[in-house]
Amino acid sequence: MQQKAKRNTRQKQLVRSVFEKMYNHPTADMVCAEVAKADPTIGRATVYRLLNSLVEEGSAIKVPVHDGADRYDITVKPHDHAKCLQCGKVLDVSVEGELPRVKDVDFTVQGGAVLYYGLCRECSQNT
């Protein structure tokens, strides 16, 4: 079961290390910007590719947030997310209970994802 040999490139190291320091569910674009500070010669396509490969290897998850760009999350343990309607920030949240069970017999549920929306602490204070 010989894996395709993976090469440990400069770009791969940099994107990984930069991403691991960002705890705000960054978009690919935000990672690009941060990476560019350290090395402006790294292409956007490479950052997109490397973020996707982090997801594939299980070192990150992609969090779709309905509007705007997908977010990347360093926390891979299953958890839920909430998005602030005011500032757009995405937060990890912990929840109590299970997803509602689908009653329809015509659909084989394999999983489900919740996205909560509302106001983060900062935004609900500045109202």
Add this chain to the structure above:
Amino acid sequence: MQQKAKRNTRQKQLVRSVFEKMYNHPTADMVCAEVAKADPTIGRATVYRLLNSLVEEGSAIKVPVHDGADRYDITVKPHDHAKCLQCGKVLDVSVEGELPRVKDVDFTVQGGAVLYYGLCRECSQNT
């Protein structure tokens, strides 16, 4: 409380009537295609605008499905959705129970949306 006078245009009537006959959670593009069969002179921007105004006036809801284009749903009563991972079809589903409650005190939850994924009946049979 004078509303801005709304005009009942030919385009508005057509888009509404075409959309009301589509029960498959169509994307804006799918509505465009259907509308074009009846009147190819109607512009894409108009269809997008009119679908959004249907949502604004409460005659439809927009269902974000994470990947690909948003879907429009004629069923406005709150309900949930499931997307087939094989064929991409989006279905209405009825569920039992409530959304898990967010425990974090730092976020004021205003709502939440679940998207289930799995296999529709057709696709789980054709495996």
Add this chain to the structure above:
DNA sequence: TCCCTTATTGAGATATTATATCATTAAGGA
């Protein structure tokens, strides 16, 4: 019925997000 105001339209430009293409570069084993 005709006119006038202006909401609405439609063609096309633009924005955003993401992936595909492909010649060039460089990682890492021989």
Add this chain to the structure above:
DNA sequence: TCCTTAATGATATAATATCTCAATAAGGGA
């Protein structure tokens, strides 16, 4: 060091959606 080829980066392309703005037409008033 050399060679194979995985990986890169500039750029093109795709997909979705909104914006711009001159032209059109809805519908109220005369």
